[in-house]
Amino acid sequence: MAIIVFSRIPSFTNRRRSVSLTPVQCSSSAIVKMSTSNAITNFNGGKSTGAAVLWYKSDLRVDDHPGLIAASKHTTVVPLYVFDHRILRHFNEEMFELLLFAVKDLRSSLKDLGSNLMIRVGRAESVIQELVNEVRAANVYTQEEDCPKVSLWRAPFYDIKNMVDLPLSYDEFQRLKLRVHSPISDPNLPGEVADLAWGSLPTLDDLKEFIDESPYKLKDSWNLIKNTSAEYVLQNERILMSDGVTNSQSNLNSLASQIKKKRLKKSAFITKQGNFVGGGTSDALNALAAYLRYFEGTARDDWQDFILAAYYCWVHERLRNAETREGASFGFLFGPVLQLGVVSRRRVYDETIKCEKDRNGGFLSPFGYSSFIIAAAADHVCSREWYRLLASRSQVASRSQVDSTNRYSTRYWRCKGHLIQYAVMGREGPAILLVHGFGAFLEHYCDNIIDLVEGDNRVWAITLLGFGRSEKPNVVYTELMWAELLRNFIIDVVGEPVHLVGNSFGGYFVSIVAGLWPALSRSVVLLHSAGHYIPGYSSVPPFKERKMKRCYPTKTDRADEGFLNEMVRASYDPGVLVVLESIFTFDPSIPLNYLLKGFKEKVLIIQGMKDPISDSKTKVRVVKEHFKEIVIKELDAGHCPHDEVPKEVNSIIQEWVINIESSQDFGTKRWKQNCSNLRK
Numbered sequence: 273m274a275i276i277v278f279s280r281i282p283s284f285t286n287r288r289r290s291v292s293l294t295p296v297q298c299s300s301s302a303i304v305k306m307s308t309s310n311a312i313t314n315f316n317g318g319k320s321t322g323a324a325v326l327w328y329k330s331d332l333r334v335d336d337h338p339g340l341i342a343a344s345k346h347t348t349v350v351p352l353y354v355f356d357h358r359i360l361r362h363f364n365e366e367m368f369e370l371l372l373f374a375v376k377d378l379r380s381s382l383k384d385l386g387s388n389l390m391i392r393v394g395r396a397e398s399v400i401q402e403l404v405n406e407v408r409a410a411n412v413y414t415q416e417e418d419c420p421k422v423s424l425w426r427a428p429f430y431d432i433k434n435m436v437d438l439p440l441s442y443d444e445f446q447r448l449k450l451r452v453h454s455p456i457s458d459p460n461l462p463g464e465v466a467d468l469a470w471g472s473l474p475t476l477d478d479l480k481e482f483i484d485e486s487p488y489k490l491k492d493s494w495n496l497i498k499n500t501s502a503e504y505v506l507q508n509e510r511i512l513m514s515d516g517v518t519n520s521q522s523n524l525n526s527l528a529s530q531i532k533k534k535r536l537k538k539s540a541f542i543t544k545q546g547n548f549v550g551g552g553t554s555d556a557l558n559a560l561a562a563y564l565r566y567f568e569g570t571a572r573d574d575w576q577d578f579i580l581a582a583y584y585c586w587v588h589e590r591l592r593n594a595e596t597r598e599g600a601s602f603g604f605l606f607g608p609v610l611q612l613g614v615v616s617r618r619r620v621y622d623e624t625i626k627c628e629k630d631r632n633g634g635f636l637s638p639f640g641y642s643s644f645i646i647a648a649a650a651d652h653v654c655s656r657e658w659y660r661l662l663a664s665r666s667q668v669a670s671r672s673q674v675d676s677t678n679r680y681s682t683r684y685w686r687c688k689g690h691l692i693q694y695a696v697m698g699r700e701g702p703a704i705l706l707v708h709g710f711g712a713f714l715e716h717y718c719d720n721i722i723d724l725v726e727g728d729n730r731v732w733a734i735t736l737l738g739f740g741r742s743e744k745p746n747v748v749y750t751e752l753m754w755a756e757l758l759r760n761f762i763i764d765v766v767g768e769p770v771h772l773v774g775n776s777f778g779g780y781f782v783s784i785v786a787g788l789w790p791a792l793s794r795s796v797v798l799l800h801s802a803g804h805y806i807p808g809y810s811s812v813p814p815f816k817e818r819k820m821k822r823c824y825p826t827k828t829d830r831a832d833e834g835f836l837n838e839m840v841r842a843s844y845d846p847g848v849l850v851v852l853e854s855i856f857t858f859d860p861s862i863p864l865n866y867l868l869k870g871f872k873e874k875v876l877i878i879q880g881m882k883d884p885i886s887d888s889k890t891k892v893r894v895v896k897e898h899f900k901e902i903v904i905k906e907l908d909a910g911h912c913p914h915d916e917v918p919k920e921v922n923s924i925i926q927e928w929v930i931n932i933e934s935s936q937d938f939g940t941k942r943w944k945q946n947c948s949n950l951r952k
Contacts, residue, residue, distance in 0.1 A: 322346060322347065322348070322408070322409065322410030322411070323346060323347070323348035323349070323350065323407045323408060323409045323410060323465075324342075324343040324346035324348065324349050324350070324409055324410065324411045324412070324413060325343075325350050325352055325400065325403055325404060325407065325409045325411075325412045325413070326339055326340060326343040326349060326350070326351045326352065326412075326413045326414070327352050327353075327354070327396070327400060327412060327413065327414035327415075328351060328352065328353045328378065328389070328414075328415075329359070329414060329415050329613075330415065330611065330612055330613045331415045331613035331616075332353075332371075332374040332375060332377075332378045332612050332613050332614050333378065333381070333552075333553045333613060333614055333615065333616065334378070334381045334382060334385060334458050334553070335455065335458060335553050335615070335616070335619060336427065336455035336456055336616040336618055336619050337427070337456075337616075338427050338456065339413040339414065339415060340458075340459055340461075341456060341459045342413055343411075343413045344459035344460060344461050344462070346410065346411070346462070347462060348407065348462055348465055349387060349461055349462055350390055350403065350407050350409070350465055350468070351378075351382055351387060351388070351389045351390065352389070352390045352392065352399070352400070352403060353375055353378070353389055353390070353391055353392075354392050354393065354394065354396045354399050354400075355391070355392070355393045355394075355474065355479070355482065356393075356394070356395060356396045357395075357482075357483070357486040358395075358396075360479070360482075360483055360486070361483065361486055362686075362764065364499070365476075365480070366543045366544070366545050366547060366548070367608060368476060368479050368480065368483075369476060369542070369543040369544065369550070370542075370543060370548065370550040370608050370609070370612060371612060372473065372474070372475075372476060372479065373542055373550050373551050373552065374550070374551070374552060374609075374612050374614050375389070375391070375473060376473055376552075377551060377552025377553065377554075377555070377614075378552070379391070379473070380552070381552065381553065382461070383464075385458060385459070385460070385461045386460075386461050386462070386463050386464065387461040387462070387463070387464055388464045388465075388470050389470070390403070390468065390469075390470050390471055391470065391471035391472065391473060391474075392471055393471075393474075393482065400412060406468075407465065407468070415613075427453070427616060427618060428453055429452060429453060429617055429618055429621070429653070429654075429657040429660075430450040430451070430452060430453070430657065430661070431450055431451040431452075431453060432450060432661070435661070435664055435665055436665070438661055438662075438665050440662075440665075442658060442845050442846060445658065452618065452621055453618055454618070454622060455616060455618045455619045455622050493791060494763055494791070497759065497763065497789050497791065497792065498759065498760060498763050501752075501756065502752040502755055502756050502784065502788055503752060505788045505789075506752075506788070540555055540556070540558065540559035540562075542555075548604075548605055548606075548607070548608045548609070549605050549606050549608070549609055550608065550609065550614075551614075552614065553614055553615055556606070556609045556614050556615045557615060557619070557623065559605075559606075560606065560615070560620065560623055560649070561623065561627075563602070563605070563606070563645065563649070564623065564624060564627040564645055564646055564649060565627065598644055598648065599644060599645070599647065599648025599649075599651065599652070599746060600648075600746040600747065601648070602645075602648045602649045602652045603652050603745055603746055603747070606620075606649075606652075607688075607689050608689070610653075610656075610689070611689040617653040617656060617657060620649060620650075620652075620653045621650055621653050621654070623649075624646050624649045624650040625650075627646050628643075628646050631643065631646070648746075651846065652746070654846070655744075655745075655846035655847060656743075658845070658846060659691050659741075659742075659743040659744075659845075660691065662741050663684045663691050663693070663741070666682055666684075666693065666741055667682070667683075667684070680695045680696070680697040680721050680722065680725075680731075680733075681695065681696075681697075682694070682695050682714070682741075683695070683696065685761065685764070685765055687737070687757060687760055687761070687764075690737060690742075690743040690745055691742060691743045692734065692735065692736075692737060692742045692743070692757070692761070693713070693714060693734075693735040693740060693741045693742045694714060694732060694733060694734040694735065694761070694765065695714050695721060695731075695732070695733045696730075696731070696732050696733075696765075697721055697722065697725045697730070697731050698724075698725040698729055698730035698731050699730065700728065700730065701727075701728040701729040701730050702729050702730070702771060702794065702929050702932075702933050703729075703730050703731075703732070703766055703768055703769070703770040703771065703794075704724055704729050704730070704731045704732070704770060704771045704773060704925070704929065705731075705732045705733075705734070705758070705761075705762065705766065705770040705771070705772055705773065705782075706720060706721070706731065706732070706733040706734070706773050706774075707733075707734060707736070707758065707772070707773065707774040707775070707778035707779075707781060707782050708733075708734075708735070708736065708739070708775060708776075708778050709774075709775045709776025709777045709778045709779075709800075709802075709912070710739075710776060710777040710855060710858075711739065712739065712740070712775070712776075712778075713735040713739050713740025713741065713742075714733040714734060714735045714740065715740070716775070716912070716914075716915055717733045717914060717915075719914075719915065719918035719922075720733075720914050720915075720918055720921065720922055720925075721733055723918070723919070723922040723926075724922060724925060724926060727922070727926040727929075729926070729929060732761075732765065732766055732770070734758070734761055736754055736757065736758075736778070736781075737749075737753075737754070737757055738847075738848075738850075738851035738854070739851065743847075744845050744846065744847030744848055744850070744851055745847060746847055746850055747850070749850065749851055749853075749854035750854065750858075750859070751777075751780060751781060751784060751858060751859060751860065752784065754781045755781050755784035755785050755788070758772075758781055758782065758785050759785055759788075759789055759792060762785075762792045763792070769791065769792055769793055769794045770792065770793065770794060771793075771794045771795045771796075771797065771928075771929050771932065772785060772786060772793050772794075772795070772796050772797065773797040773799065773914075773925065774796075774797070774798060774799065774801060775799040775800060775801075775912060775914060776799070776800055776801065776802055776885075776911065776912075777802045777858065778801075779798040779799060779800065779801025779802060779803070780801055780802040780803045780860050780864070782796060782798075783796060783798070783801060783803065783864050783867045783868055784862075784867060786867065786868060786870075786871060787862075787866070787867030787868060787869075787870070788867075790870050790871070793871070794874075794932060794933075795871070795874040795875070795876070795928070795929070795932045796868060796871055796874065796875045796876070797875075797876045797877075797878065797925055797928060798864070798875070798876070798877045798878070799878050799912070799913055799914050799921070800878075800879060800880060800883055800885075800886065800888075800911050800912070800913070801864060801877075802858070802860050803860040803862075803863065803864040803867075804860065804863050804864065805863060805864055805865045805891065805894050805895055805898070805899060806863040806865065806866075807865075807894065807897075807898040807899075809863045809865060809866050865898075865899055865902075868902075872901040873901045873903070874932060875901075875902045875903065876902075876903045876904075876905065876924075876925075876928050877892075877895060877902060877903065877904045877905070878905045878907060878913055878914075878921060878924060878925075879891065879892055879904060879905070879906055879907065879913075880907050880908070880909035880910045880911060880912075880913040880916070881906050881907065881908065881909075882908065882909060882910045883910050883911045884910060884911065885911050886911075892904055892906060903928075905924050907920060907921070
């Protein structure tokens, strides 16, 4: 296990100041240049000379913290947490509350070890540079995860010698039976540094005010879009909201109220909404112990409180989801504390193993009532580590590919703590977002991305949650969930309205995005979209593995071995069965023409007339007869024309985007003429 350190920055004039929620202004505009060198996690011998800064990010604990162990070998240690707009902008109010509780507990835990936590506000690079010079630090330690620009410390879950040799099949990976690293104990820290301004912890109101002043703050309209669920939008439009859904939400609110009324002082549910486990490491570990023994019973007051709250919050979720998604509650309740690093995945795994040993040793119920609870926690942390490893391996391979072939690179975006793979290419031009269909992934557009970029566009392609090399968490997968994911991706990653391009199920998802949040879309291109066109439709009533070769009738060789192998590989990933279930509950009940009613002459259909999955002739006839404002391009292809005949599709999309963009400059008359030409 390696700890990576930053070499010391030459010092200049020292500064000491107390920190309010006003960003630190550094007298130098220089950014910390973090050159790296290897260091060993578990040092042998005496103290290292000089001071060390330990920068906390999403590792808010002293338990099982390799960085803290390494820093403790220095004669002086300054732990640091920076409230940085760039990180906080992705949090909602409940996460702000959880964060404040976690930082408060971290400071208390460090004080118990004889140290302290410095709290500062501003741009992390500038804060660190100033602090390094102030304390004359020899090294800066910080966590690898969530910081893509530098190499940092990490706490590996499995004992893996070489990432390149990691098998891509989860079954093969499990057969390796790799050892899981045990958590490490708290270190002995040097005493608190005197004559430093350690800063005060902000209140929730302070933090919200700070976010309101952020240069990264979304404009009000987009912020409202991001914080408004698809169901809420549909409810306001009086569509897709059955009494069952409404009653379910009402019941959830009622149960949440009961939690607050019955909650004891030591409750693990500490926020106003009370949705998730929170607090510090000891609180989270107590809640975990109670969760693992949920069906066993206990006389401990702090565990009883968790179990009482879990009865209302977790069992209700289980009634909605876990009958077919056993163990989904663990990720729901403990996801945020894992995301903040209040507890480590290694610690969770270690606790589950201890609990299982107790159960097998007769210290718990002999009937095994807690066995699936224990399995749910262990499976969650093991699968999360698998996707982290897969992402790391993909990043290494992608960088190598870019260097040798100049193709697009793949990246990862975190959405609600989950890893989402995407590709981006292009420096200028209109923004285009490519969305795949069910069972596919971003590589389904591998022959479209580069051509579209060479046509002076910027292109993003995403692998949706549950597919390819994106994470497959144990959640409920619906068309609205995927639409909200695309909405957040446009807002958080792209940052501007896009031309939405979707194939099959992906076409339906982008139609929902355009219909519910039209400000995010420039136009819509549907490549054999799922869904229907129903003439005269004015309202929506209240509130399911394909043969690939058949989908490529004209050019069967396009369904090549590499693409099929990746589909097979992904089908063995942990959590994939939950995703596959969604095909049977997929509900395209809102007609496409209803969703796209506000996009007159900004909808393009590219239809392969040999599609074996849907009746292309009937669909084209209905659209031509009843929806003349929709542009249709018919091709001699099947269900995936963008992959079967990519050059034809690329040419059509490029011309389409040019026409849409030019319509903003040359008026409606020119626009209509362009559309007319495209139809020919």
